[in-house]
Amino acid sequence: MARRSADPDGCSTSKSTPGLRRSDRFLIGLQDFERVVFVSHVQPDPDSLGSMLGLAHLVETRLGKPTVVTRDGLISRAENRAMVDVLHLDLVPVEEVVWRENDAVVMVDSQPRTGRHTFPDAVPLFAVLDHHDTPGDLEGVAFTDIRSSHGATCSLVTKYLMEQGVVIPEKVATALLYGIETEVTGYPREACPADDAALLSLYPLADKDLIAQIRNARLPHSYFECMLQAMQSTFIYDRLLMSWVNPLPQPEQAAEVVDFMIRFEKVDYAVCGGVYEDTLVLSVRSAIENARAGELLRQVVGKLGRAGGHDRRAGGAIPLSSTAPSAIEDIQSELRRRFLKVMKLEDIRGQRLVPLRDMLENLQS
Numbered sequence: 001m002a003r004r005s006a007d008p009d010g011c012s013t014s015k016s017t018p019g020l021r022r023s024d025r026f027l028i029g030l031q032d033f034e035r036v037v038f039v040s041h042v043q044p045d046p047d048s049l050g051s052m053l054g055l056a057h058l059v060e061t062r063l064g065k066p067t068v069v070t071r072d073g074l075i076s077r078a079e080n081r082a083m084v085d086v087l088h089l090d091l092v093p094v095e096e097v098v099w100r101e102n103d104a105v106v107m108v109d110s111q112p113r114t115g116r117h118t119f120p121d122a123v124p125l126f127a128v129l130d131h132h133d134t135p136g137d138l139e140g141v142a143f144t145d146i147r148s149s150h151g152a153t154c155s156l157v158t159k160y161l162m163e164q165g166v167v168i169p170e171k172v173a174t175a176l177l178y179g180i181e182t183e184v185t186g187y188p189r190e191a192c193p194a195d196d197a198a199l200l201s202l203y204p205l206a207d208k209d210l211i212a213q214i215r216n217a218r219l220p221h222s223y224f225e226c227m228l229q230a231m232q233s234t235f236i237y238d239r240l241l242m243s244w245v246n247p248l249p250q251p252e253q254a255a256e257v258v259d260f261m262i263r264f265e266k267v268d269y270a271v272c273g274g275v276y277e278d279t280l281v282l283s284v285r286s287a288i289e290n291a292r293a294g295e296l297l298r299q300v301v302g303k304l305g306r307a308g309g310h311d312r313r314a315g316g317a318i319p320l321s322s323t324a325p326s327a328i329e330d331i332q333s334e335l336r337r338r339f340l341k342v343m344k345l346e347d348i349r350g351q352r353l354v355p356l357r358d359m360l361e362n363l364q365s
């Protein structure tokens, strides 16, 4: 796995005092504050939720300070909703937080000014803990721990809890374990030994029945309608598969489509785009190593919107000035042109995943 920093841990930190571990410096830095508010990216995923929960537990047990765990935007994927339900997570919508002067704000699983948050940029951050390739603006942040070699932010948080000898309650262990699991079970796996070490320590502590309930969450009707539309709209260009769904029943469904489509043995890249409210949501997966999916999507999206992610998984969003069918078609064909150009597939004619003839026959039988 590529390590981007000269630091032996593959991470970047602001300043280091010899003899102090990162978790020590994190806690020392928080001592002067009255309350710790945890924030993450929009549509928080299990890695975000688990990381916030784990750090809140660390702060509460070691510093005895009150904490707030927030939710930015919707949680709509069935598994993620199930995680909130079965673990009874108490999340405060970030727009309802009354910011106090003596709050320490800690951002996890994301970086400042990447366009992935709705809370005001003016709120100063004390710390950022993340594992994304997408660089943010870390100026003025007292404590940073960014490790793009790690498969999950939850692995970092688990290390902090272990280092500090904090007993991890079942609920927190379950959230951390599921957070890591969702990030590292893809193929090829994007994980490092630290992720495996965290999984090993959490496994005996977590409630495996609850994990099974979350993993197999029941799905709404719209999920199946969306999957059908995705399959019917899918074209394959050599090793690239593209699906469009309009409208998306919820913003995270584009990711669910590509998670499914990337398993098609004939392709190395799967892209899904779909309109949710006034935004075109994009999701990319790759089945090969060094796919640089995040960079690829950033290149494709350019100034139209924002994009980022990891080596094999990426996401993006483009604000739409109009959601008229013709405007959506225009942006789709522009994105298709850009994907084919960036991937040097301009001369390839697309083939339907399901031939039209088959779709019609299925309808008649």
Ligand SMILES: [Mn+2]
Pocket (backbone or CB within 6 Å): 047, 048, 109, 131, 151, 152, 153, 183
């Ligand atoms: Mn993550």
